[in-house]
Amino acid sequence: MKTDVEIAQEARLEPIESIADRTGIMPDEIEPYGRYKAKLSLEILKRLQDKPEGKLILVTAITPTPAGEGKTTVTIGLGQALNRLGAKAIIALREPSLGPCFGVKGGATGGGYSQVVPMEDINLHFTGDIHAVGAAHNLAADLLDNSVYFDNPLDIDPHRMVWPRVVDLNDRFLRHVIVGLGGKAHGLPRETGFDITVASEVMACLCLCDDLMELKARLKRIIVAFTREGRPVTAEDIKAVGSMTVLLKDAVKPNLVQTLEHTPALIHGGPFANIAHGCSSVIATRLGLKLGDYLVTEAGFGADLGAEKFFDIKCRRLGRSPDAVVIVASLRALKMHGGRPRSLCHQEDLAALDKGFANLAKHIENVKLFGIPSVVALNRFPTDTDAEIKLLEERCREMGARFALATVWADGGQGGVDLAREVMAACQETSRFSFLYDLNEPIKTKIERIATKIYGAQGVKYEPAAERTLVEIETLGYSDLPVCVAKTQYSLSDNPSLLGRPQGFEVTVREVRLSAGAGFVVPLMGNILTMPGLSRAPAAFNIDIDADGRIYGLF
Template sequence: MRTDAQIARGTRLEPISAIAQSLGIEADEYEPYGRDKAKLSLGLLDRLSGRPDGRLVLVTAINPTPAGEGKTTTNVGLSMALNRIGRRAVTTLREPSMGPCFGLKGGAAGGGRAQVLPMEDINLHFTGDMHAIGAAHNLLAAIVDNSIHQGNPLDIDPQRVVLRRVVDVNDRALRNVVVGLGRRVDGVPRQSGYDITVASEIMAVLCLASGFDDLKARLGRIIPAYTRDGEPVTVDRLGVTGALALLLKDAVKPNLVQTTENTPAIIHGGPFANIAHGCNSVLALRMGLKLADYTITEAGFGADLGAEKFLDIVCPSAGLVPDAIVLVATVRALEFNGGVQGAALDAEDLGALDAGMVNLEQHLDNLAKFGVPVVVAVNEFPTDTAAELDLVRERCAELGVRAVGSTVFADGGAGGVELARAVVELCEQPGEFTPIYDAESSLRGKIETVAREIYRADGVTFSSMAQRQLERLSAQGFDELPVCLAKTQYSFSDDPGLLGAPRGFTITVRELSVRAGAGFVVGLTGDVLTMPGLPSRPAALDMDIDADGRITGLS
C-alpha cells in the first residue's frame, strides 16, 4: 500500500474557493492562504445566526496504545462517508503540535485514504496560528517580568509568577530554568520553566471563545501571577489585553481545508488532551453546525480524557448538545489491553482480546452516563480475523451497543458507509445529554466525581500543596468552574502501566491551578508533564526535504 505522503500527493485537491462555495460561504467571508487553505471570517456566524444547527457527532476512542486506534482517520473517513450517502458533512479537527510531530507521535492529519490536506502544511506551520499563540503567551510573560523589574507597581510576588514561557518543541531541558540571571538590568532572578505551546492557557482561551469580544474578555481574566498578599494579578490589570488580542487577530479565525475526497474540513486550535481540554475550537464547531447537516468532531486521547472534557467543559460552556458519539476501537489495541505486545499482536488471540474488552466496556459504561447514544467503530487492520471481529461485535451486542467495522484507512469514504448509516440512525434516537457533575458542586466534589465515575478510583488523595491550593481557589470564588484533570492517556488510573479496567487504586492530585480565562481549574495527577521530552529516536531524524520541496518522513 502507498504511504500517507504518496496518497496525499496523488490526490487532486479542489481550489479552496470551490470548497468554500460548496458550503455556501460567500467570497468576502474567507481569506485564501494560497490555493489550498483559507481563513474563515467570524462574520460568517453573524450571517448564519438564524440558520438551525446540524447534528453534532463526537468521535472518541478507548485508551491509546502503541498499537494505534485511528481516531482522526475514523473522523475524517466518517465525514467522507456521510457525503457519499447524501448527507452534507464537515469534519472539525485540532491543529497538530509540532512537538509530537517531530517527537514520537508523528503527524495528526489522519491516514491512508482518510486524510485532511494539504497534510504537510497542516502538520508544520499551517497558517501560523500556533506561532501567534506562542507570541502572545511569551509577550505576556515578558510583560510580567518587566513589571517586576520596573519598580513592581502591582507588588507581584516573584515567587508566585505562575505563567511559564512556551515553545512548540518537545524539550525536556527547558522544563526548569532560571530567568533574570546576569546584571541588574537583565531582570529579577527567579525560577521558572517552559511549557509546550499547546498547554498555554491562551490556546484554551482561543478554543473556548465564542467570538472576538469573548476572546478579549477571557484574555483579560487570565491570572499570570499573584501579589505578595496572594491577590490575583490579571491580564487586564497588567494592561496588555489589547496587545494579546492584536497578536491573535488572524489566529482566532478557523481554517478551511479539505479531505482526500474533497469533503470540507475546518481545523482550528489544538489544546493537548491530557494537560488541557483536547478539543478544537468552539468557533470551528459553530461554523460546522451552521454550514452542514453533520459536524464530526473529535476529542483527544481516550474517552476518559478528551470525551469527558468535551462533555463536561466544552459543551456546557458553549451551550452545545452532542447528538451521537462514535467510540473507536481496534482488535490490536484491545489485545494489547489484554496483555499482548509487539509482533504477537498480528496473530489471532481470542483470549487476550476477551481479556482486553474490559477497557472498551468501561468506556461504553462511562459514556452512557452522559445520556448520548453511542456506536462502536471497529477500525479494521488486515491482520484482524473474522473470529476476532465477531467477538467484538458479540460483546458489544450483549451491552446493547452496535459495533460497526470501518476500513476508511484503506478504502476512504467507501469503507465507512455502514458506519455513516449507523450514525445517521443514532442521531435520530432521543438523548438526554447531562454532564457528569453539577456546576454548583465544589471543586473537590467535581474531582472526586470524575475519579469515581470515569476512572473508577476508590478515592482521591490531595498533596499538601494541592490541598492548600484547593482551599485558596474555593475562597477566591472559583468553585463554580469545571475541572480539567491532567492524567496519563494510557490508563484509566494515573499509572500508565495499569491497563484494561483497573480497580483498587486512588488518584493523586499533586497540584491545582486556575485557568480563569479559559474557565476551568486544572488538576495535575501522577507524572503528567506540561513539557514533553523527545524519545530515544525522534521522528525528526527520519525527515528531510529536497531541492524541489519534496518532504519525506512526515506522516
C-alpha cells in the first residue's frame, strides 16, 4: 500500500495558473510561488463584491482519538465529490504547523487520494506565512524588552510583561525560560516563555481580519504588558505596529493550491483549535464563497472546540453561518470511546460501538444547539463490518442526523459522492442559526454556558489567578468579547483521560488571557499548554530526503 507522500509525489499537478483560471481568478490577481502555489490578491474580493455567495459547509468531527477520524481527508474528498457532481466547489483549510509535522500528529494535507498538493511544501515552509507571524510576534517581544532596557519610559512593570516569544516547533524546554542573562550589556534578566507560533495572537489577528489595514488596527490593540499603575501597554505604545504589519504584508494574502483531482484549495492561517480558535482565515472564507457554489471548510478537532469557536467567533466576523455541518466519525474511534483498546478496534464490537456512540451523539446535539442541519460522515475503513455500519446509521437517524459513508482515502472524490448528495440536500433545509451566548453577558456566563451546554459539565471552578484576571478584564472594559476556550482536544471535559461522554464533571479555569487585538478572551482549562512537547519517538525520526530531493516519512 502506498504512503500518502508516495501518492502525492506520483500525482500529475496542473500549473497553478490553470487552477486559478478555472476558478475565475484573473491573471493579474495571482502571484505564483513556483509552479503549483500562489498568493491571491485581495482585489478579487472588491471585484466580486456584488456577486452572490455560495453555500458554506463546515466539517467538524467527534472527539479525536489515536485510532483516527480523518476530518481533513473527508473535507478534501467532499470538495472533490461536489465537483464530480457538477458543482463548483472550493476547499478552505488551515496551514499546517511544523510542530505537529515533526511531532505525533503529522501534517494536515489529508490522506490517500484526498490530499491537497504539493503536499511536502504545504506541510513544511509553504509560502512562509507562519514564519512571518512568528517574526512579527517576536519583533514585538524584542521591542518590549528594548523599551524597558532603555530607561523604561512607559513605566512598564517588569513583573507584568505578558507577551511571550514564539517558535513553530514543539519544544517543552522553552515553556519557561529566563532571558537577559550575561550582564547589563545583554539585557535585564526576567522570567518569560515561548508559545508555539500558531497560538500567537498575531495569528488570530491575521485570521480574523478583512484586509491589511484592519490587521494593522488589530495589532495596535494587542496588550503586551502593564504599567506599575496597572494601565495596559499595547503594541502601539511600544511603536511595534508598523514594522509588524510590514512583516505580514504578504501573509495576509490567501494561498491557492489544488487537490489531487485539481479542485482549488485556499490554505490560509493556522491557529490550533485546542489553544486558539481553530479556523482558517476570514479572508479565504469570503473569497471561496464568492468564487464557488460551495465552500467546504473545516474547524479543528471536535465540535466542542473548533466548531463552537467557528460559530461563536468566526461567524460573528463573517456575518453569516454555515448552511450545513458535516460531523466526521470512524467506527474504530467510536469503539475506543466505548472502552475498546486501540489494538482491538479493528475487530467487530457492537457493544463498544453502541457505548461509544454517546460521544458522537453529544457532537450531534452540539450542532443542533446552533440550529444548523448536520450530516454524519462515516470515514470507512476496510475492517468495518456491515453490522457495525447498520447500527451506527440507525443511531444517527434516530437523532435526526443525515448519514453517509465516505471512502475518500481510497477512492478520492468518487468515494464521497453519496456524502456530497446528502450535504447538498442538507444545504436546502432551513437553518435556524443562533449564537450560544450574547456578547453583552458577563464573561463567566459565557464560559459556563460553553462548559455546561457544549461540554456537558456540571459547573466551572476558577483558580484565584483566573478570578483576578477576570475582574481586571471587566474593569478594563473588555467584558463584551467572545470566549475562546483552551482545553484538551481528547475529551469533552478538561481531563484527557475521560473518553466517551463523561458525566458529573466540573472543568477548572486555571488562567485567563486577554487577546484584545484578536478580540476574544482565552480561559485555559485543566492542564492545557500553549507550547506542546515532543513524544518519545516523534515523527521527525522517520523524515528524510534523498540526493534527488525526494522526501520520505512525511505524513
